[in-house]
Amino acid sequence: MASLTGQTALVTGASSGIGKAIALAMAAAGANVGINYIAGDDVVEQMVHDIESSGGRAIPLKADVSREDEVLAMFRKLIGAFGTVDILASNAGIQKDSPFANMTLAQWNAVLNVNLTGAFLCAREAVKEFLRRGVVKERSLAAGKIIFTSSVHEVIPWAGHANYATSKGGLAMLMKTIAQELASEKIRINSIGPGAIKTPINRKAWETPEAADALRRLIPSGRIGEPKDIASAAVWLASDESDYINGTTIFVDGGMLLYPGFRTGG
Numbered sequence: 668m669a670s671l672t673g674q675t676a677l678v679t680g681a682s683s684g685i686g687k688a689i690a691l692a693m694a695a696a697g698a699n700v701g702i703n704y705i706a707g708d709d710v711v712e713q714m715v716h717d718i719e720s721s722g723g724r725a726i727p728l729k730a731d732v733s734r735e736d737e738v739l740a741m742f743r744k745l746i747g748a749f750g751t752v753d754i755l756a757s758n759a760g761i762q763k764d765s766p767f768a769n770m771t772l773a774q775w776n777a778v779l780n781v782n783l784t785g786a787f788l789c790a791r792e793a794v795k796e797f798l799r800r801g802v803v804k805e806r807s808l809a810a811g812k813i814i815f816t817s818s819v820h821e822v823i824p825w826a827g828h829a830n831y832a833t834s835k836g837g838l839a840m841l842m843k844t845i846a847q848e849l850a851s852e853k854i855r856i857n858s859i860g861p862g863a864i865k866t867p868i869n870r871k872a873w874e875t876p877e878a879a880d881a882l883r884r885l886i887p888s889g890r891i892g893e894p895k896d897i898a899s900a901a902v903w904l905a906s907d908e909s910d911y912i913n914g915t916t917i918f919v920d921g922g923m924l925l926y927p928g929f930r931t932g933g
């Protein structure tokens with residue numbers, strides 16, 4: 668695996684699912700890790716313990732990424748503990764699904780606030796620190812790296828999930844715009860677009876054999892993804908191995924974007 672030795676990573680939404688796998692993989696690759704979460708103190712305590720017992724360093728950072736004051740305090744704490752931040756894995760995300768006509772403003776706002784405003788707030792604070800510190804060539808060719816967890820739904824429309832799909836479509840443009848703006852400062856910004864990964868967010872889609880079969884029909888590779896499928900891409904995107912990758916989304920989706928309906932239709 669690519670090395671992140673000596674670098675500090677902040678992973679948001681890291682107490683479960685994809686975020687947890689990214690945090691553990693970055694620690695295994697040698698990074699100090701700030702584990703952001705909102706619920707699951709016991710899980711995060713165990714993660715810190717496991718990382719430290721394998722010789723790594725990690726701190727818990729409880730904060731709601733959609734609240735500016737909490738994000739500012741989180742960055743102060745992270746930078747206080749490790750001196751700086753080199754990598755942001757902006758991963759925190761939620762779903763509040765509803766048929767469009769019944770979608771409440773609260774459901775709309777909750778999803779946009781976490782998935783898009785949260786990404787904005789964390790990215791902005793990370794970029795301030797990247798710009799202040801600049802490149803430290805012993806650690807990385809870049810002054811900083813951001814990896815957003817997006818979704819295949821930054822591209823695929825998704826009935827019953829207008830708030831979620833909109834947040835990911837917006838995230839794609841946030842990612843590309845700030846990548847364009849900050850490339851000359853040696854900051855690299857990319858997204859990962861996961862397909863159906865087995866995590867708590869989509870439990871209903873895989874927990875019964877019937878649901879899992881229906882889901883697999885949308886995946887040409889024929890298997891539901893695992894969090895580690897995303898974590899290895901995140902470590903690579905955070906490392907200098909991907910130094911020439913900037914402003915793009917890497918889809919890790921078993922081919923979900925290949926219009927699987929056309930295997931037999933059309």
Ligand code: BGC
Nearest residue numbers: 818819820862863868869872
């Ligand atoms: C969603 C999951 C869904 C997957 C594929 C993800 O972004 O969070 O609920 O299973 O996209 O549709």
